[in-house]
Amino acid sequence: MKVKLFFIAIIWIFLLIFGGTLGYMIIEKARFMDALFMTIITITTIGYKEYVPLSEKGRIFTMILALCGTGFFFYIFALISEFVIRHTVENFWGQRMKKEIQKLKNHCILCGFGRIGRHIYEFIKDEIPVVVIEKNKELIEELKEKKIFCIEGDATCEDILIEAGIERAKYLVASLGDDASNLYITLTARNLNPDLYILSRADNPQVEKKLYQAGATKVVTPYLIGARKMALSLLKPNVVDFMEIASHSFHLDLQIEEIKVIANSDLAGKTLIESKIRDRTKAIILAIKRADGSMIFNPLPDTVINPGDILIALGEKEGLEILDQLARGNFK
Numbered sequence: 001m002k003v004k005l006f007f008i009a010i011i012w013i014f015l016l017i018f019g020g021t022l023g024y025m026i027i028e029k030a031r032f033m034d035a036l037f038m039t040i041i042t043i044t045t046i047g048y049k050e051y052v053p054l055s056e057k058g059r060i061f062t063m064i065l066a067l068c069g070t071g072f073f074f075y076i077f078a079l080i081s082e083f084v085i086r087h088t089v090e091n092f093w094g095q096r097m098k099k100e101i102q103k104l105k106n107h108c109i110l111c112g113f114g115r116i117g118r119h120i121y122e123f124i125k126d127e128i129p130v131v132v133i134e135k136n137k138e139l140i141e142e143l144k145e146k147k148i149f150c151i152e153g154d155a156t157c158e159d160i161l162i163e164a165g166i167e168r169a170k171y172l173v174a175s176l177g178d179d180a181s182n183l184y185i186t187l188t189a190r191n192l193n194p195d196l197y198i199l200s201r202a203d204n205p206q207v208e209k210k211l212y213q214a215g216a217t218k219v220v221t222p223y224l225i226g227a228r229k230m231a232l233s234l235l236k237p238n239v240v241d242f243m244e245i246a247s248h249s250f251h252l253d254l255q256i257e258e259i260k261v262i263a264n265s266d267l268a269g270k271t272l273i274e275s276k277i278r279d280r281t282k283a284i285i286l287a288i289k290r291a292d293g294s295m296i297f298n299p300l301p302d303t304v305i306n307p308g309d310i311l312i313a314l315g316e317k318e319g320l321e322i323l324d325q326l327a328r329g330n331f332k
Contacts, residue, residue, distance in 0.1 A: 009079065012072050016043050020065045028058045038062075043069025101149055101165055104129050108171040109164045111155035111185055113139050116201065116222060117175040121148070128171065131164045156184045158192065166192050174200040174216075179207040183214055190215025256286070256312065257320045263307040264329040273301035281323045283315030 020039030024030045030038065040046075042065050054062060107129035110117055113136075121130055132148060133155040134140055143150040153160040155176065166172065172189050174182040182200050189198055200216040202208050208219045233240045261267050267275045277283060288296045291308035305311070313323055 006079065009072070009076055012075070013043075016065070016068055016072060023061050023065070024058070027061055028054065039065065042066050043072065045070060097149055101131055101151070101163075104131065104149075104165050105168045106170040107131060107165065107168070108173060109133065109161070109166060109169050109189075110173045110175065111182075112174070112176040113143065113150075114175070114177060116177075117173075120173055120175060131169075133160055133164055156181055156188065158188055161185075161189060161192060166196070169193065169196060171197045171199065174198065176201070177203065179204050183207065183211055186211055186216045187214040254315070255317055255320060256314050257324070258289075259311045259313060259320070259324050259327045261305055261307060261309045261311065261327045262329055265307070265327050266329060267305045267326055268307045269304065271302050271304050272299060275305060275326075277313075277323060277326075280326070281313075281315060281319035283313045283319045283323050285311055285313050287312040 017036070017039055020042065021032065021035045024035035024038050025032065028035075042062055045066060108124060108131070110121055110130050110132045113121065113132050113134045117132070117134075121132065124130060130149065132143055132150040133153060134143065134150060135152060135154050137152070140150060140152045151160060151164050153163075155161065155174070166189060172185075172193075174185040174189075176182050176185070179202055182202065186198055186200050189196055197217045198215060199218050199220065200211045202211055202219050202221050203223060205221050205224060208221065211219045229240065267277070272285060277285060285299060286297070288299050288303065288305070289310040289312065290296070290306065296303060311323070311327065313320060315323070
């Protein structure tokens with residue numbers, strides 16, 4: 001856009017000089033150098049005497065040329081002012097953003113702000129601080145305009161990941177459209193932070209195993225998931241409707257959450273019926289994930305809740321918050 005505006009300015013000044021010179025040559029029968037000199041002193045408003053004797057038509061032409069020249073310089077002044085102000089604001093925001101990123105802890109590093117990356121950001125931005133790494137300059141401009149924490153560079157570069165605070169981060173999402181890049185990001189990130197939760201995208205299902213070997217915590221194949229959901233929408237549309245209602249995308253109170261039970265929780269060591277979760281929170285426990293990774297779906301009332309278990313619960317936001325406090329041992 002900036003290049004286009006300056007290109008317009010160049011065309012404008014060229015037309016002024018060419019048109020003014022040609023005008024004086026036609027109207028006043030001036031020689032080329034005299035007409036060019038008269039044009040330059042007119043559009044720059046220098047104020048020399050009439051170098052070319054002017055008739056009434058010549059004076060009208062000179063006034064029009066002077067106004068166009070003045071407009072041109074106002075246009076240039078506006079472009080320069082905008083550039084200086086924009087550059088100053090961007091530098092200020094850039095320095096402030098770097099300082100804010102350095103303060104972040106337990107944040108998420110999102111590698112790539114493409115079609116999938118931007119949707120991921122919209123889903124998690126209200127829950128987790130996010131730092132976006134993107135090398136596309138147009139997308140970086142968009143991120144800066146929206147005041148989103150971002151770093152311009154290649155996410156496969158170790159220095160860029162360190163600048164994004166990977167050693168203090170809790171999550172990393174490799175959402176680039178290139179499986180090889182996601183694989184390299186995963187490998188580098190795992191070496192920099194062994195405790196990092198790494199979610200990686202895989203367009204080719206055959207790359208999934210390699211991503212896990214590289215250190216990915218979870219691998220998602222968007223095209224496979226999309227195809228599965230489309231098929232399910234045909235075969236079981238009501239199930240899909242329920243799943244969408246329970247998702248955060250609709251900002252409704254009904255949500256599905258995962259809640260970890262700690263050792264000193266009021267729930268630890270009790271059965272589901274003894275915990276009275278349904279009565280106290282109105283939430284439904286859909287599944288329990290044990291510390292060893294096994295999953296109990298639709299647990300029975302006599303299922304014991306152990307420390308370290310993760311409860312997969314469905315309920316309203318307020319009730320799930322109460323359940324979370326119970327699981328953390330903070331509910332009074």
